[in-house]
Amino acid sequence: MEIKRLNIIITLGLLAIVGILIAQLLWTKQAYNIENQKFNQKVNIALMEVVEKLSGEGTFTENPVQNISNDYYLVNVNNEIHPTVLEYYLKTEFTRFQINTNYVYALYNCRSDRMIYGKYVSPNQKNQKNKEIKFPKHKDLVYYFSISFPDKTTYLISSLRFWYLLTFALIIILIVYVYSIYTIIQQKKFSELQRDFINNMTHEFKTPLSSILLASEALNKQESVKENPKLQTYISIIINQSFKLNDHIEKILNIAKNDASGLSLKPQKITLFPFIQDIAENIQQKNENTTIIIDIPENISIQADEFHFNNIICNILENSIKYCETKPEINIFILKDSKGLYLKFKDNGMGIPAKNLPYIFDKFYRVKTKKSDEVNGFGLGLFYVKKIVQQHQWKISVENNSDQGITTTLFFPS
16 A cells, blocks of 8 residues: 555656646747747837838838748838948847847848848947848849848847756756656665565574474483583584574564564663663673673663663673673763763774774674674674664764774763
């Protein structure tokens, strides 16, 4: 149902953007046509003014200005035209009507029976060109001149640059939207394949692992095994390692499940000192050479899910022990400021290369060192910790100490 709803939302969003883009293109085309009409009207009026000045008012019964093509005009006058006078009136009227684009004009010469004295005129005097330009002759007229606007299209487009910029921006938005949707769909497919693979893999592991545990426990109860210390040691190793492997498999399953449905937290008040002290004592019983020093006031408490917070502390402490090449020593202490509470775990381990620090919370990521090859794991512990921390809306960070080891900080906002 959620996938169907997502597809509907994506489709509606795409249709909306495409619809807006089409409307924008239609509006841009309409705006261009309007600008073209306005330009033609201004040119017609300006040329009428030029004709009146050249021939006198009331001389023509019909419109002397003919729009032969989109950028080509034919203007009929009743008197012989002097080129200098014509150019002066054209410049004057075009400036008055704000026609600020280049144009070319030519006069008809009755004696030579051809169009002569063509000239390219630009509002920018630096670009003005003096050259002969021949226009086609009109057989029905005697005294007339022609005028053409070779840069009319460019001029109209430049006047509508805001519309074209807006259209270009909408096209970019459409491309980004389509690419984002494509990326999301591909990522979703990848996540589903990854989750299915993890689920299938871990379930396939659990069946033989359960058989190994059952067989090992049954074997451990045999009298012949109880009387043989070496066999007891070997079977104990098999059982312990099987339980450890089972814990890893359960962790992978929980992470895959949480990726699909999210974590379910049950926050409650936890007093930090006794809570962490119990965890530290259990860990020290398993690791006799480990020293854990706790410097936390007894009255400090937080709101957290007891089960997941316990896992966070255990993961941090166990990592500090596993990645220590000497006798592990961990200091746990509290700092406070106006922003909130900082719970710090400082160890004397081997540290983490600076280039690897940004990636240590990524799923399946493990720092490539000689020690990490000796320590069993899948690179899921810190990923799980980061996920729980984010779900609680806390923050976690890791930094190398100036002397040795790392300091892991849990931040609880006020």
